């Protein structure tokens with residue numbers, strides 16, 4: 001495992017220890033992301049044990065995460081500011097482009113850098129207490145943890161601009177409606193739902209999960225002509241894996257589940 005931090009814990013769960021719960025454990029400061037905590041997050045995702053097939057990010061206490069630790073926001077010159085932001089980018093890239101799909105289990109405040117962290121996950125499950133905001137706009141600063149790249153992909157440029165210009169806060173229901181979260185659950189249920197999804201995702205062929213987390217977002221950025229070619233290459237690689245052949249055979253022999261109406 002990587003550098004340990006009192007503000008971050010990594011717990012393995014599941015029969016084969018296939019799901020990692022990466023938890024922010026700084027509830028007294030609403031899980032505000034200090035530099036140390038950002039580096040610990042990076043290290044945790046870069047050093048997940050080989051048994052892990054899916055990960056859940058959770059926050060201890062009443063709130064998922066209050067964003068950047070504002071007590072560390074001291075005078076920085078422009079160069080230091082760039083490096084600080086790039087440090088966040090490296091950490092959140094380790095989440096998004098790490099070895100496994102990541103689900104954020106949200107509750108309470110998901111604000112500023114906390115929303116940037118949630119946006120780096122592949123799926124978000126929110127409970128009824130969740131609220132989303134980008135107070136950077138009213139604090140006289142800008143996002144620096146990849147938010148300007150990732151958040152418009154979830155909710156669109158106009159909504160993000162509104163949040164930062166006006167301080168608009170989205171509640172859990174509206175947050176799901178606009179695309180922050182893929183799942184909305186009752187108060188206190190986000191972690192359980194995230195673990196249920198992680199357990200299911202952990203059963204997928206690892207190469208399919210890799211295609212979805214590493215290749216799909218890149219295809220989405222490519223011109224259509226390049227995207228079709230990348231898709232063809234990825235499809236051919238995925239279906240050539242012995243596991244894919246075995247899964248398709250199992251369906252044809254009536255041994256695998258059909259798609260059922262939900």
Ligand code: 1HE
Nearest residue numbers: 028029030032066067068069070071109112113135144145
């Ligand atoms: C903090 C932080 C923080 C709380 N940095 N210490 N983020 C923000 O602008 C959000 C600021 N936080 C809040 O609006 C509220 O704290 C919450 C809505 C998240 C929670 O409210 P509440 O009433 O439960 O807690 P609290 O009483 O405000 O805070 C409890 C303690 O946590 C208190 O410290 P204490 O020593 O007085 O007990 C707070 O000072 C501390 N705390 N949030 C430092 N963020 C890569 S760029 C990203 C840029 C950003 O993320 S900017 C947005 C920052």
